[in-house]
Amino acid sequence: MLRRDGSSLFGPDHRWNNYYRAAFAYRLSEEPWWPLGFFDEFKLRASVGTAGGRPGFADQYETYLVSYLSATRSTLGNRKLRPSFTREVEIGADMLAFGRVALELTYAQQVSKDQIVQMPQPAATGYKNRWENAGVIEGYSVEAALRADLYRGRDLQWSMSVVADRSRNQITEWNRPCFISGLTRHCQGYRRGDIYGYRFIRDVSELPAIHVGSADQFQVNDDGFLIPVGVGNSWRDGLAKGLWGTTVTIDGVEYSWGLPITLKTQAMDADSLVYIGSMAPDVKLGIGSTITWKGLTLYGLVDWQVGGLVHNATRQRLYQSLRAADVDQSGKSDERKKPIDYYLRLGYTGTTAVEHFIEPGGFIKLREVSAKYTLPQPTLARLGLSRLGAERVSIALIGRNLLTFTDYTGFDPEVGSIFYRSDNFNYPNFRTFTSSIEVVF
């Protein structure tokens, strides 16, 4: 298949572009030598195709940005902007056995070139960035879909489906200065969904080398952080010995007593951002089931995300403004009570994520339950609907997002996209109930 696309979003010389797609399938089960007779269908397929990504409306124009007081430049448009170009190679197999079990397996590999990105410009041009085609992102996705008719009677049918998928993406070519944007870092070799942020030391092995001989002056507290306590003290002594708010000098380094210590790397002296983990789930599953009994159809869908992290920015922000539940010390024993400086240390980092607020984002959700009842014809006639011309009448009740099971402490771990889960005072996904009456004339 060949396609020629025109778009006014590109530069004048690049408005028309060609794309193609070629697909190949081989139905092995149709061959006379095919030995596995219980397969009604066994098909191998492969395809290769290309597609183009489009820039934003304004990206090709070399304009000023006129605001209230002046005309400024910020980003230079590019009259030579081309589409970003993605080539996907997909291989897969489709199987149907015993007339009732279907399995589809797919592996797809994508390479996206000429990403439409802002490239830094020499400042003397007056522009900070210019829209250019640059960078390569490579990725893959695997997907398996299993569908089975578990029971097929005259009045009762029951079928189930399970869909599982996993994808990963990595920047393999960048060609420009790396930068941090929100939780993620844009740089060659970095994967989509990786989180970078601050981490507090949890183990003596993470202490600066200078403290190699004085590890006993640090202790892991009840929150799991390694804190400076000094000679002869324990993390429990803050209130009893009046140590909160004091400083303790260990190997010439002055620490605030009892407060967690930021992990520092080699990058100069500022607090360092470290890799914390990935927001991308290990695998996502969707498990659906349909039961039909005469005119009644019941459907249920469970979504299951395994792995993946969420930044609970809401909780971090509440630490910063001292409104988080953790800050409330009532009901705690004296040895576990902590001053507000402790919570500020953990949460007060502006928009930068802190490992303390990165939480497991796996969940199981009862995504949908629905019941649909189609009125039998005699009932239609009895209600006089047939006379009005109604051929079929169905009544349905649908509930969505009914239950969530998760270790996440916020409202809903399912925020943003699978590669960027930052819960910053987001509304959770709404639970909805819908009812409908369908009349077909």
Added chain:
Amino acid sequence: MHRFWKGLAIVAACGIATAGCQELTVPNLNNPERERVLQEPDDVEALLVGTWTQVWDLWQGATYSSLALSAIADEFTTTHENYGAWTLSSEPRIAFDNSPEYAYAAVAENPYYNTYDALASVHDGLEAILKRGIRITDSRGNDLTPRAIAFAKFTQGALLGYLGLLYDRAFVVTENTPIADADKVKAMKPLPYKEVLDSAIASLEAALEIAATHGVAIPGAWVKGDDLSADAFQRLIHSYIARYLVYGARTPTERAAVDWVRVVQEVDQGIVSDFAINGGQGLNSSYKQYAQNSNCASCVTYYADYDLIGPADVSGAYQAWLATSLMARERFDIVTPDRRITGADGPRSNGTYFRYLSSTNLRADRGTYHFSNYQFYRFRGEYGRNAGTKLPAVTVAEMRLLKAEALYRLGDREGAAALINETRVANGELPPVTASGVPAAPDCVPRTADGRCGDLWDALVYEKRIETAGTDQIAFFDARGFGILKPGTLLHLPIPGRELDVYGFPYYTFGGGGEGSAN
């Protein structure tokens, strides 16, 4: 079958013809394209006038460096990580992290990129006038082009000068720079700051010449202040020249080597009333806003650094604070006869420039040595929002004290003392200083770190810092020339790492005791 193929061919041909002839050129009606702006005389003038916003933003607007520089000059102090203010002003002072990934890279990047943005607008506007012959006229046909040129050269000089003050090196962009040619721009070399400042002063002198020749007056709306008469405009330019002559010095040695005779000449021809912008015109001062901000729990607040107001203390508390180890320092009350710092009712009453704050919203775990009981409040919290207020940018007091420094360095100590006394006596209600310094008395102000009554130089430094605090962001430029920056403080900023990447230059930086650090 034959008919089928023929029909298909006709349908395909029609389809291709229709699609192929689609007009895919769409004008952008949201924002004006470059060429369009540069065709209309009014637009060219508007482009040039808009660059004043950038000059203002550099000195005290929202470019993210003014407060960090104030904090490292020990003028205003905070523990809020307000664009690196706390990190950079903590002690011992660290090197500036010049990686583009640094959380506070904006400290170096924003003033840099915003300045070049405005310099490019000056370039485009001047090019349209000087090379393409655009003429700007009023409704009666009077030629207003010289006014636009003079104003453009003024903002060009002001912008270049700021680059020369802040960065160790910079690219000089004027109307003659081929900025539209990326390859030529890539081949440019950054110049050392002294040459950048020389070109800034050359632009300001060019502005002066045109302004004088054509008697250029500037509408108040252009500078968001009062109308500038031809005389007032030229005086303002002289004052900027005086600034760039003096504030470019990185060290006391360089400051001593400034052409002080010329500084006197420029100040004498400089402003005779404060140059201020008017509130409610869209320009804000982040510098004045946060310096005077409320100390509510969630507010970002700066306080008056004890190194700014401590020399006014006559109780010995400042000297005791200095003698205490860094992390053990606590805030204290100042006893002083200087009515700018406190009122006559004691240490906890408000002075005319500073107010007393009994509580603090700063964080003890970030070092109580950052704390202070006093806050700058000279403008009563005003920072540009409200109409009817005036926000000074260049003050007569600043110019007078520049001249006092010049006279001091040229050997005229009596003359210097007389100029210092103008504000010292009238605003501070302090006894006058003499050529030999502050008269010995139990309540002499200022006092040195070891508690002695200050000499004439001490009195000059104290007066300059108190009188110019919060007026414009000059504390850092003064502090490096006075030699009072904390050891290890950066003396200037490097070209941002992001820009170094573009040119393929290696990263470098200043501060932390390495190159470009205060001793």
